[in-house]
Structure formats: C-alpha cells, structure tokens
Amino acid sequence: MATKEGHLGASLGVVELTIAIHYVFNTPIDQLIWDVGHQAYGHKILTGRKDVFHTNRQLGGISGFPKRSESEFDTFGVGHSSTSISAALGMAIASKLKGEDKHHIAVIGDASIASGMAFEGLNHAGVTDANVLVILNDNAIGIDPSVGALKQYLTNVKKSTQKRNNIIEALNFDYSGPIDGHNLNKIISELERLKTIKGPKLLHIITTKGKGLKQAEADQVKYHAPGKFNAKTGDLEITSSKVLPPKYQDVFGYTLVELAKQNKKIVGITPAMPTGSSLKYMMDEIPERAFDVGIAEQHAVTLAAGMATQGLVPFCNIYSTFLQRAYDQIIHDVAIQNLPVIFCLDRSGLVGEDGATHHGVFDLSYLRCIPNLIIFVPRNEVELRNIMYTAQLGLDHPIAIRYPRGRGEMIDWKQSFSRIEIGKAVQLKKGNDLAVLSIGTMAKQVSEASFDLDISHYDMRFVKPLDENILHTIFKTHSKVITVEDNSVKGAFGSAILEFAAIHNYKNTIQVIGIPDRFIEHGSVKELHELTGLDGISLSKQIKALLRKSPLD
Incomplete structure (x- = not known):
C-alpha cells in the first residue's frame, strides 16, 4: 500500500469485520460480496493473495477490486457502488432454487446504501425469504463525507435519538445493531447469532475509516487513496515544490467558480465526488449553488434537467464511467427535451490503476448516437476553459465535455476566455x-x-x-x-x-x-x-x- 498506492482508509476500517466474516462463515461456499470493493484489501490478503499483494493495481498484478476471474473468494466483480445487495439477493434466490443451504453476505457502506439501486435491492429482498445478510458498514464517509437524509437518520440511530420507525425493519428486514465494528468478539458473536436466522437481515456496525493509522483517521478524505506514504510513520510523501501544470479536474473546478461569480444562473452538481471532481471549490465559495447529491447519478442528471427547465445553467460533473449509470436519464430527461445541461465528464479515456471498471473509454460511443447532444473534447486546459465559458453563454442543445484524469501540459492556463464556434475543428x-x-x-x-x-x-x-x-x-x-x-x-x-x-x-x-x-x-x-x-x-x-x-x- 505504501509503495503501490490504492484505497487505504476503507480497508483499514473493516479489518475486524473481514476477519470475523471469514471466521464465522464458510467462504467461498458462503458467498461474500463487497460493495464497491474499496475495502477488500484485507479480504484479498486472507484469501490466498498475501504473497502477491505487492502486485496490487500493477500491470499484470492483482486487481484493486474484487474480481471473479482472480479468486473463487471474489464472488462478484465490483468497482461501482450499490450493487452488492442486488447481487447477493440474486445469488440467494439461485441457491434456494437449486436446493442449496448457504449464506449470502453483502457488505455495503452508509454512502452506497443511499443509492437508488441499493434501495431497489432492499425493497425486493424484503418480500422474499432469501437467506441474505446485509452488513451496513457505517462510518459516515464514502470518498467524501456522506450526505442526505439517510445519513442524518443513521446519525440519529447511532445517537439513540431515533426511537421509532426503524426504516430497515419497515422493509421487513431483521435489524440488529448498531454495534462497534472494531470489537472483534462482539462482531463474531452477532454473526454467529445471525447465522441461525432465516430470511433477510441487516447488521448495522459502526466503524472508523482509516482505523489504526492516526493520519488516516484524522484526514479520511485524503487517506481514502493517499498515494505513496511512509510505511513506518504513515506520513505522505512530500511532493516536489516545482510548479506543475494543473489537474484537469482543478481547471474545471476553478473555472466554474470564476464563471459562477459572473453568471448567477450557474449551478454545480456532483454525485458524491466533490473532491474528485473539484466541485469542492464552488461548494466552499458558493455553497448555495453547489450540490453533492450522494451516489445517485440518475438523480443528478434529472435534477440538472429540472433546473434547466427553470432557466438555471447546470454543470453536471460525473466521471465518464459513472455516467453510464444514468444513460436513460440522459436520453429521456435531457436530450428528448433538448435541455441545455452541461455535462462535464471527468476521468475520460484510460485512467490507470483502477482498471476496467473505471476506464472512461465508452462515453463517445454511448453518447454519439443521442440526438440533440453536442460532444466536445478539449485538447488542453485553455480549450476546457473556453468551452465551459461558451456553454454557459447559452446553447440550443445539451453538451458533453469529456476530459482526462491527471495533469495537463500548460503552466499559463488561466487565460482570458474566448468563445468557441460549435462544430469547428x-x-x-x-x-x-x-x-x-x-x-x-x-x-x-x-x-x-x-x-x-x-x-x-x-x-x-x-x-x-x-x-x-x-x-x-x-x-x-x-x-x-x-x-x-x-x-x-x-x-x-x-x-x-x-x-x-x-x-x-x-x-x-x-x-x-x-x-x-x-x-x-x-x-x-x-x-x-x-x-x-x-x-x-x-x-x-x-x-x-x-x-x-x-x-x-
């Protein structure tokens, strides 16, 4: 981890849970599904990959996410959020149809469970007798701090102020918790008890992301995927003081603030990625017009469409690979109505060590066939600034602007705006x-x-x-x-x-x-x-x- 980078904080937060699950359940016969997979490093080490873990996320090495072709213990490949409950339910129904007696465990975070797909899975599971255990890993943070009413509900549950109307029990789940997710004996005891209960059940555990590394506990956003750090001290490597070209995400973030100060109709939207998209700059300076909607790409797109009908200028920033999840909304809610939503597709192209689930290499293909949609690909930072400037002046159609992960090539990138002629090479x-x-x-x-x-x-x-x-x-x-x-x-x-x-x-x-x-x-x-x-x-x-x-x- 210290030398190869990767998702540190999430895996540190579930060390005890990982040990307990593999101790109590007969994996891989009992099937364990990790949501997203950020927290599965301990799982990989315990399931035969300790000796090759140094190859994590390296070309030809093991994947940074669970992957079916890599191990029989990785029962479902993941990379995006909120799929674990549906997958576990599908496996559980299949086991019942085949007459098998096995357990199916989905581990999902409090940020991921707020997604629509997770609720669809809960809604279906609650009317089945499928043998599914959902473990809610509640640490109040995904990549950035969790947001929304469900987050507040879970906070109230942890503080014992939520006395009535348990939302999980209302969905016909056997609810237990919340319990300390770092108390190994307590987790083992509760998992042993839950093994005896048939049907859908949910265990609510409270954890600390980055547990055991003081820097990761103190700065959970930075230590989600901190890059290289000192393995002995936990301190991040000191970066060079040399002036470097900006990251494309920062060109977007700073330019949006600059434009929003001039144009009061501009709003910014991101599904749970304010830091990764750099919308955080607008959230800091103009918080009333910048919205983190949680892990909800479909909602983000239709929210932007609704805003556009009322004359606002929505910049909807979604990673290229995540926008795939909102394809129907792009077509039905934006393009058919020809609403001038400005889609900013970060992480387009090959993104590196996160691999196949994260490469943004399909957006031009899946967007090009949609009528009314303009597609622009900036050559450099100045082009990105200028197309953002052009789009907020008013277009007759929605536009998708796609740009890569990482740094550009220009030190002098913050130049005066100029208008780009649509469709001009x-x-x-x-x-x-x-x-x-x-x-x-x-x-x-x-x-x-x-x-x-x-x-x-x-x-x-x-x-x-x-x-x-x-x-x-x-x-x-x-x-x-x-x-x-x-x-x-x-x-x-x-x-x-x-x-x-x-x-x-x-x-x-x-x-x-x-x-x-x-x-x-x-x-x-x-x-x-x-x-x-x-x-x-x-x-x-x-x-x-x-x-x-x-x-x-």
Missing part, C-alpha cells in the same frame, strides 16, 4: 497525402509521433457535430486518413469519420486507432497507452506504415 499542422485527425489530449501523442513527418494534423474538437466543411477539404486533398482517440474503436469518433466517408462516397484509405474492442485491465496510464498502441512511439510506427503504403496495396 482546427488544423495544427499542414502536410501532404496523409491527414491525422485526433480528438482531445491525443493531439499531444500525435504531435510527438509526427513532428518530423510530412503529414497534416487536425484537432477535430467536436465529435458531434462534426466539422463537415473541413472534412470535405481533408478527404479531397489527402489520399489517406488516420483517426486517433482514447475511446473504444467501436462506434465513436473513428466510426463517425467512416460514416462521413461512406455517406459522401469517399474512397480514401482510412485507419481507425483507439482502444481495442476488449476490456483493458489495470496499469499506469503510460503502460496502458503503450499496451493499446496510443503512445507516441506506437503511433509513429502506425503513421509511417500508412505513409509507405501505396493506395493500391
């Missing part, structure tokens, strides 16, 4: 015969790959609408075209260019470069770019190969 380099069309930060790799090559390079910027005027010019003046994107090659930017060529009967040679049609595992972004052929060296080889190729080959 830019030419970065003029050459002959071969044109490379890139989207977003892939422009940097293309520039590195082709600095000494006689090619044209275009930053298309908009995946929808395409700049058809410049495309006609490109196809008429270049015999070969390469498209480059950090999205799946299926159905995204390259596919849009192929469609354009087919519609207009262009016969140019076209090569589509992007994420291969498979799930990409965990590793550093640099390693994964090399693995998928998106690094500068790989792109250079592919460009040179097409340059050498005759049109008749």
Whole structure:
C-alpha cells in the first residue's frame, strides 16, 4: 500500500469485520460480496493473495477490486457502488432454487446504501425469504463525507435519538445493531447469532475509516487513496515544490467558480465526488449553488434537467464511467427535451490503476448516437476553459465535455476566455497525402509521433457535430486518413469519420486507432497507452506504415 498506492482508509476500517466474516462463515461456499470493493484489501490478503499483494493495481498484478476471474473468494466483480445487495439477493434466490443451504453476505457502506439501486435491492429482498445478510458498514464517509437524509437518520440511530420507525425493519428486514465494528468478539458473536436466522437481515456496525493509522483517521478524505506514504510513520510523501501544470479536474473546478461569480444562473452538481471532481471549490465559495447529491447519478442528471427547465445553467460533473449509470436519464430527461445541461465528464479515456471498471473509454460511443447532444473534447486546459465559458453563454442543445484524469501540459492556463464556434475543428499542422485527425489530449501523442513527418494534423474538437466543411477539404486533398482517440474503436469518433466517408462516397484509405474492442485491465496510464498502441512511439510506427503504403496495396 505504501509503495503501490490504492484505497487505504476503507480497508483499514473493516479489518475486524473481514476477519470475523471469514471466521464465522464458510467462504467461498458462503458467498461474500463487497460493495464497491474499496475495502477488500484485507479480504484479498486472507484469501490466498498475501504473497502477491505487492502486485496490487500493477500491470499484470492483482486487481484493486474484487474480481471473479482472480479468486473463487471474489464472488462478484465490483468497482461501482450499490450493487452488492442486488447481487447477493440474486445469488440467494439461485441457491434456494437449486436446493442449496448457504449464506449470502453483502457488505455495503452508509454512502452506497443511499443509492437508488441499493434501495431497489432492499425493497425486493424484503418480500422474499432469501437467506441474505446485509452488513451496513457505517462510518459516515464514502470518498467524501456522506450526505442526505439517510445519513442524518443513521446519525440519529447511532445517537439513540431515533426511537421509532426503524426504516430497515419497515422493509421487513431483521435489524440488529448498531454495534462497534472494531470489537472483534462482539462482531463474531452477532454473526454467529445471525447465522441461525432465516430470511433477510441487516447488521448495522459502526466503524472508523482509516482505523489504526492516526493520519488516516484524522484526514479520511485524503487517506481514502493517499498515494505513496511512509510505511513506518504513515506520513505522505512530500511532493516536489516545482510548479506543475494543473489537474484537469482543478481547471474545471476553478473555472466554474470564476464563471459562477459572473453568471448567477450557474449551478454545480456532483454525485458524491466533490473532491474528485473539484466541485469542492464552488461548494466552499458558493455553497448555495453547489450540490453533492450522494451516489445517485440518475438523480443528478434529472435534477440538472429540472433546473434547466427553470432557466438555471447546470454543470453536471460525473466521471465518464459513472455516467453510464444514468444513460436513460440522459436520453429521456435531457436530450428528448433538448435541455441545455452541461455535462462535464471527468476521468475520460484510460485512467490507470483502477482498471476496467473505471476506464472512461465508452462515453463517445454511448453518447454519439443521442440526438440533440453536442460532444466536445478539449485538447488542453485553455480549450476546457473556453468551452465551459461558451456553454454557459447559452446553447440550443445539451453538451458533453469529456476530459482526462491527471495533469495537463500548460503552466499559463488561466487565460482570458474566448468563445468557441460549435462544430469547428482546427488544423495544427499542414502536410501532404496523409491527414491525422485526433480528438482531445491525443493531439499531444500525435504531435510527438509526427513532428518530423510530412503529414497534416487536425484537432477535430467536436465529435458531434462534426466539422463537415473541413472534412470535405481533408478527404479531397489527402489520399489517406488516420483517426486517433482514447475511446473504444467501436462506434465513436473513428466510426463517425467512416460514416462521413461512406455517406459522401469517399474512397480514401482510412485507419481507425483507439482502444481495442476488449476490456483493458489495470496499469499506469503510460503502460496502458503503450499496451493499446496510443503512445507516441506506437503511433509513429502506425503513421509511417500508412505513409509507405501505396493506395493500391
């Protein structure tokens, strides 16, 4: 953990619970499902992966999340929240149908249980006799502090001020607790008792995230995934004092505050990721117009739609991979009504060590087919600022702005705003015969790959609408075209260019470069770019190969 990074605080908080579950239950015959999986490191160490745990989240090593193909003890693969109750219930119903006598345990946090999907699972389980045990790990924090009325309810339960109307019992669960989640003997005793009770039941335990490491207990947000730290002292590594380009999330966060001070109609929305999205800056400075809605992506999107109907300018910031959970709401509640919601998709492209569940490599594909939706991919920090500025001035359609995890490349990024023309591409380099069309930060790799090559390079910027005027010019003046994107090659930017060529009967040679049609595992972004052929060296080889190729080959 100290040297390989990862999710520290959550796993420290469930050490006693992890030991107790594996002691009391006959895993993996009895099936244990961890919600999200942030807290499953102890589980992995206890279930045969101690000797390889040093490979955690490394390319070719074990995953940072439970993964069915990795161990029979990982009964359900996870990475996003609030799936554990539904999965455990599905397993329990299957066991009953097969005549099996086994237990099914779902461990879910107080932030995750507030999600709609968790309540759907509770609602169904409560009218079955399925042998399901839900363990509510209540520490009042997910990645950021938990929010909402349910959080307040659980706080009242812990303080013994909630005397009546137990919400869990009202859903036909056998409720027990709250108990101390760090008292190993107490947990074991209660789990042994619950083993004898049939049907749906819920054990409410109180834990401290980061338990046992004073720094992690004191700063639970920072130590959720703290990066590298001193294994002996627990202190974080001191970062360089060198001035670095900003993180894209911070460009979003600071720019939003700047714009919101000028435009009183702007509001910010995030589903439980104020720190990760940097909406926290607006929450600090303009709290009445910044909303953390909890782990509720569907609600976040429709909330933004409702605000847009009343003339507000909602910036709805959701990680690319999490927005998939609100697909119906994007179509039905935003796009069909053509409401000018501004979606800011953080963590697009390959995100690194979190792996397949977190890579944002499908957004261009799943968004491009939606009518009325504009899709913009900024090449750098200034482009991100300018499209945010342009969008809040008023658009006739909703817009999705997707940008990557990590730092940009500009120190002098906070420049005066300028308006971006919707659907307008830019030419970065003029050459002959071969044109490379890139989207977003892939422009940097293309520039590195082709600095000494006689090619044209275009930053298309908009995946929808395409700049058809410049495309006609490109196809008429270049015999070969390469498209480059950090999205799946299926159905995204390259596919849009192929469609354009087919519609207009262009016969140019076209090569589509992007994420291969498979799930990409965990590793550093640099390693994964090399693995998928998106690094500068790989792109250079592919460009040179097409340059050498005759049109008749």
